[in-house]
Amino acid sequence: MAPHERRDDLIRAALRVFARRPPDQVTPEEVAEEADVSRALVYRYFPSMAELRRAALEQAMAELIPMLLPPSDLPPLEQVRAGLRAFIGFADSYAPSYAALLRTGSVIATEETEAEIDRVRGTVRDLVLERAGVADPSVRLVLALRCWISAVETAVLVWLWERGMSDAELADWLLDQMVAMLSCSGAPREELGPLVAHAD
Template sequence: MSPHRRREDLIRTALEVFARRSPDQVTPEDIAEAADVSRALVYRYFANIGELRTAALRSAVDELSPRLVPPPGLPATEQLRSSLRAFIAFADGYAPAVLALLRGGSRVAGERTDSVLDEVRVQVLRILVARSGGGAPSPRTLLAMRCWIATVEAALLIWLEERPMPAEELADWLIDQLMAMLRASETADPGTRPTAPAG
């Protein structure tokens, strides 16, 4: 196996392990055992477990980003709903790792992971702005969109731990929250154009 393929195989193995256990509970020995390689081989490609966690997160985000792109031909609200459902399904598939990241207090969280997570937040914000109509949203509306992204993360944290409703109901509820927040922004800024996605 080439060095590149071996590195990718270790990252893929790490993601499989992180889907079952919180990354801050996983050691290089765990990855080596799951990949059926020596511990020394893991360290040949990654200086420490933190570097492997970051590489795995980078790989996961690269997997997530195309899933968030809404399918064309649907009303704007349905496009957002599709992206949100994809995000929830992704978080569900990597639940232990996502929980560790969203809690923020674990060894998984750090400057490098925050930077990668911010890429996802920026992508989601761009999707929201693009589907809110022409032109730039008002500062109040933009704030509402950013607050909604934080709401999604907080709701996901609770949902992954407690499962109070099916995933599709969670997506529908969060879309309702977005519409309410945007309407509240429009009411407070009566001179601005409508920003709630149509459909």
């Protein structure tokens, strides 16, 4: 393999392992075994597990963002619903890693990983506003959306532990939460219209 192909292969091997076990518990030997290479080769490309975890997170986030782009011909709330279902499915497929990233005091939650996650949060916020046709959102609307995104992260984490409803039910519930939070945000009514319309 060319060097860049080998590096990508190691990252994908790490992601497969991280989908089964929390990243802070994974060793270079496990990644090497998954990739069918030597431990030394893993260290050649990634001198530390911290570097491999960071590269794997960047790859996972790069895969997630296109998944959050629903068809633009759907009504805004249906686009949000589709994005929620995609996010829930993504978190479910990487459940141990998702839980580890959001766990307080996690050794894999660093400034770099937090910056990457914040980038995705900003992308989601901007996507919702763009699809709703809000070019210059008020402070209250932006704050409410940021709070809702945090609520989504926490609710999905709880759902991964408890599985108290189906993934589709969770997506619908989270959509209802967005409508409720935005409705009482105090944001101007003219910018709320498409975001608080009745969702069936």
